[in-house]
Amino acid sequence: MDSDTIRALAKLSRLELTEAELDRAREQLEHLLGHFDALQQIPTDEVEASPYPRPISLRMRADEPGETLPPEEVLQNAPEQRAGQFLVPRIIEG
């Protein structure tokens, strides 16, 4: 894993890491992936993937309105809020 790859992963992961943290993460991931590569020796072309432990069928329910949380309770945990909405840094200049 080269330094560009680990930088790209940190960006995709939205993690602001220092150079030292990036280096350490790269070493650790290389070490782990080296061990995990053992899986590549198993033939699996004819094997179905299991996204869940057992096949799960989608269970539909009646489309009926239920109770929802009051907006003020949902907003109580927001680091910043204004006028009943979550507040984030400005994203459109103007």
Added chain:
Amino acid sequence: MSDAPPITSRSATELATAIRDGGLRAAEVTDAFLARIASHDTGLGSFIEVWGDAALAEAEAVDAARARGDALGPLGGVPVAIKDNYVRRGFRTGCASKILDGFVSPYTSTAVARLEAAGAILLGRTNMDEFAMGSSTEHSIHGATKNPFDPARTCGGSSGGSAAAVAARFAPLALGSDTGGSVRQPAAFCGVSGLKPTYGRISRFGLVSFASSLDTVSPFGRTVADTALALAVLAGMDRNDSTSLADPAEDYTAGLDGSLDGMRVGVPAEYFGDGLDPVVEEHVRAAIAQLSELGATTVPIELPHTRYAVPTYYLICTSEASSNLSRYDGVRFGHRAGGDQDLDTMYSRTRAEGFGSEVKLRILLGTFCLSSGYYDAYYLKASKVRTLIREDFERAFTQCDVLAAPTSPFPAFDLGSKTDDPLAMYLSDVLTVAPSLAGVPAISVPCGATTDGLPIGMQLIGPALGEAKLLHAAHAFEQSTGHHLVEPCFGKATS
């Protein structure tokens, strides 16, 4: 002076009966556990927060209900500790992470709601590895929880706070969560019972997601009967969790007694291989011989894909975690990095400040496994090997009723001995991750101790929805031995 055992040494089943019959008041029971936590938990660190006033008020409500002649629920007045990854309306949940700083839940998880409806008294939230990522309860913003049998050693993880609390007689029951062994391994390290049910047997609604195809709500008890009692309260379908199973829950406490005549116990060769501590092997093999004494027959079993379980598990769980943890962005709840910054920098800085090193590593690994160009070779490959691992178990359960194996390859390890080496930590899960990938139930029960007094656990594994059979075997074993009665040497129960 009464000859009755101290309140804090009694099982949940005994306490529920005594409270129902009027021999004990719920308030005095809660008081006894709160007093023991107050006097002894400083050195262990099993609780992050104790809900003392709320717990006493709940206990008094149970006593008032009984005085009115109301029928009490199956856990009426029984104190329960809750891992810090379940939400409860009006209470804090933190997942032992800075990123959930200050979060107070506006709703209650189904597991906690079922405990409340059964009359349980919730004592507080217990320590864990951050977002349940770890095997030692050292990756916590609150510091490590120590093992009640030896404070220089880990209590296991990630549900280590709950395991230590039950072992230390701070609570007769506790909720943990088991994704790849996070209840069974700490149960083994702390000398208590820990049950991971079939995937979907208990609703995950309100359990903070780590790896959604693996996470299970899982109880700890000091006896198998208590663990069965907790499962009976918790199991069942929930419309808020589409992966919860529609199969009806059973009365898991009803079929515990009886001999093991005719039961076939499979012994998987792969679970007794390289890296297994000889002392652990000796005790687990003796426990299997004891199952034979009780009427079971043993059958040699092969689970040939076991050696691939750790890579498969870590590729899948980190992939799912990288997606699940994307919700922590500093917008709707928890920590937000300060300073004048654009939105993207706010996200990245918030997450860098809020997550610990192990969580960051797993997010990076999961993002790698799911990213373009690597998905087929890692996530998809692991999902296919998962099928092979499940098929191993399906074949095994055509030849036997339950499997018996060690829970952990070694007893509790020294604090700090694996925190700098993620691979060494991950490999400690080698015996618990395969049942998780297959979604089958498994329980760890105490089966002995090292010469230093460190507990050793035997893992019994059953087929999907085979909890009743599993609990029957575990209970028969436990009742024929005294391993579950051994108390940690620190502060014997006195109240």
